[in-house]
Amino acid sequence: MTATPSAHDGPVRDWLRAAARVAVLTGAGASAESGVPTFRDALTGLWARFRPEDLATEAAFRRDPARVWAWYAERREKLQDVQPNAGHFALAAFAQRHPGRLTLITQNVDGLHQRAGSEGVLCLHGDLFENRWLDLPRDCCRIDDACAGLPPYCDRCGNLVRPGVVWFGEPLPFAALDAAQRAARACEVMLVVGTSGQVQPAGGLATLARQAGARVVVVNPEPTDLDAVAHAILAGPSARLIPELLDF
Numbered sequence: 001m002t003a004t005p006s007a008h009d010g011p012v013r014d015w016l017r018a019a020a021r022v023a024v025l026t027g028a029g030a031s032a033e034s035g036v037p038t039f040r041d042a043l044t045g046l047w048a049r050f051r052p053e054d055l056a057t058e059a060a061f062r063r064d065p066a067r068v069w070a071w072y073a074e075r076r077e078k079l080q081d082v083q084p085n086a087g088h089f090a091l092a093a094f095a096q097r098h099p100g101r102l103t104l105i106t107q108n109v110d111g112l113h114q115r116a117g118s119e120g121v122l123c124l125h126g127d128l129f130e131n132r133w134l135d136l137p138r139d140c141c142r143i144d145d146a147c148a149g150l151p152p153y154c155d156r157c158g159n160l161v162r163p164g165v166v167w168f169g170e171p172l173p174f175a176a177l178d179a180a181q182r183a184a185r186a187c188e189v190m191l192v193v194g195t196s197g198q199v200q201p202a203g204g205l206a207t208l209a210r211q212a213g214a215r216v217v218v219v220n221p222e223p224t225d226l227d228a229v230a231h232a233i234l235a236g237p238s239a240r241l242i243p244e245l246l247d248f
């Protein structure tokens with residue numbers, strides 16, 4: 001295993017050039033340089049300031065829907081003011097230059113990969129800007145006609161609208177997870193960018209890729225739970241390193 005702060009030292013760029021299939025798994029750190037807080041940073045991380053069991057579970061929403069809705073509404077609002085960074089743009093541009101070569105898998109719900117131009121992003125944890133019904137929708141539940149409220153609701157049956165993100169204890173969207181697992185098994189190189197690797201099953205994709213024979217490269221300024229799985233660690237920020245890695 002090699003550890004280096006530069007994309008130009010070591011073999012990673014050669015591995016990428018030789019790879020017909022590259023998978024990229026991103027986490028909150030990929031958006032950090034856009035000004036989006038991560039979850040587990042000791043000072044600024046969302047889970048350092050809030051308890052996930054108060055805000056990111058179905059039980060929390062049922063207990064206090066107004067509070068949970070307001071928290072997600074505030075995150076949506078703050079995201080209006082941020083822009084994708086050079087890492088997001090480099091991933092999108094690489095995919096455009098090399099059709100079919102890159103699969104982008106993200107745990108992020110901020111939409112920044114898509115705003116940078118990435119298509120077909122596999123969103124494992126949903127999308128902060130989508131809404132869905134809390135309970136199984138009945139015929140009367142039409143999301144576009146939901147009554148304004150905190151949260152919006154169906155005026156016929158009272159069903160509540162919730163953010164379209166995956167909460168703790170919930171299954172991941174099957175199609176996205178299935179496609180991500182297939183990409184992990186098929187790739188020759190997996191870049192693991194800006195994730196602590198602490199959340200499953202997303203973190204397990206790196207192990208899956210390694211077991212299937214891929215080179216695994218971690219891009220992260222800090223140590224992560226996935227370092228032991230990596231063939232190489234690029235210990236620096238993704239907005240600098242991803243453009244350097246994918247400049248061909």
Ligand code: OAD
Pocket residue numbers: 026027028029030032033038039040041045056107108125166167168193194195196197198199219220221222223224236237238239
């Ligand atoms: P974490 O907050 O757990 O980890 C963020 C990672 O980004 C850390 O390892 C940081 O060192 C790294 N990082 C910070 N700045 C960076 C930079 N400029 N470039 C590269 N890396 C940087 O966030 P995730 O791993 O994404 O799930 O968290 C996974 C899931 O846990 C999230 O999707 C969310 C959360 O609970 C749900 O809400 C379901």
